[in-house]
Amino acid sequence: QKEVEQNSGPLSVPEGAIASLNCTYSDRVSQSFFWYRQYSGKSPELIMSIYSNGDKEDGRFTAQLNKASQYVSLLIRDSQPSDSATYLCAVNPYNFNKFYFGSGTKLNVKP
Amino acid sequence: KAGVTQTPRYLIKTRGQQVTLSCSPISGHRSVSWYQQTPGQGLQFLFEYFSETQRNKGNFPGRFSGRQFSNSRSEMNVSTLELGDSALYLCASTGQANTGELFFGEGSRLTVL
Numbered sequence: 249q250k251e252v253e254q255n256s257g258p259l260s261v262p263e264g265a266i267a268s269l270n271c272t273y274s275d276r277v278s279q280s281f282f283w284y285r286q287y288s289g290k291s292p293e294l295i296m297s298i299y300s301n302g303d304k305e306d307g308r309f310t311a312q313l314n315k316a317s318q319y320v321s322l323l324i325r326d327s328q329p330s331d332s333a334t335y336l337c338a339v340n341p342y343n344f345n346k347f348y349f350g351s352g353t354k355l356n357v358k359p
Numbered sequence: 360k361a362g363v364t365q366t367p368r369y370l371i372k373t374r375g376q377q378v379t380l381s382c383s384p385i386s387g388h389r390s391v392s393w394y395q396q397t398p399g400q401g402l403q404f405l406f407e408y409f410s411e412t413q414r415n416k417g418n419f420p421g422r423f424s425g426r427q428f429s430n431s432r433s434e435m436n437v438s439t440l441e442l443g444d445s446a447l448y449l450c451a452s453t454g455q456a457n458t459g460e461l462f463f464g465e466g467s468r469l470t471v472l
Binding site for chain 2: 338
């Protein structure tokens with residue numbers, strides 16, 4: 249079993265819709281959770297971090313964490329074609345800088 | 360503030376050769392991590408250095424090694440290259456000792472022929 253699991257997609261949504269990206273992790277002791285966005289041919293860039301159960305909102309992005317279910321999600325409201333990218337879920341189980349990444353979900357926002 | 364700088368950006372090697380990749384972290388960042396990214400395996404952790412000490416290591420063979428200098432710059436070395444080592448090697452720095460958010464460089468794309 250991989251430490252972090254994501255659907256590879258592609259996930260296609262129309263412009264203006266809500267995109268919902270999901271991630272599950274295996275290590276119950278995990279404390280820190282991150283969403284990175286990676287455009288084709290580019291390196292990953294951090295878009296959200298979340299450490300506590302519940303929702304965290306930043307502009308059009310909302311991260312949701314449920315530690316009991318070992319589940320992290322990312323909602324993108326009012327999706328734009330510029331949001332088309334691969335979204336990587338990352339977990340830092342032991343609070344050392346050793347991150348486990350999911351394989352990524354490719355999002356395609358259609359104009 | 361300059362970002363994470365990796366050199367070289369692209370390189371081609373043949374099997375059996377060795378390669379050294381360099382990474383300069385964001386000024387003030389003391390933690391440098393290395394990741395390998397391939398289409399099949401995704402992003403995999405290689406190792407992390409903090410204050411010139413390797414703190415964490417991933418599940419890679421001993422052919423993969425690294426080091427960090429007193430100015431926080433880091434190098435990684437891969438010896439006896441194999442075809443499967445073809446990948447994008449990403450360096451990331453963080454300003455936090457733990458739980459830090461990773462700031463990635465543009466990567467070094469290695470092709471092994």
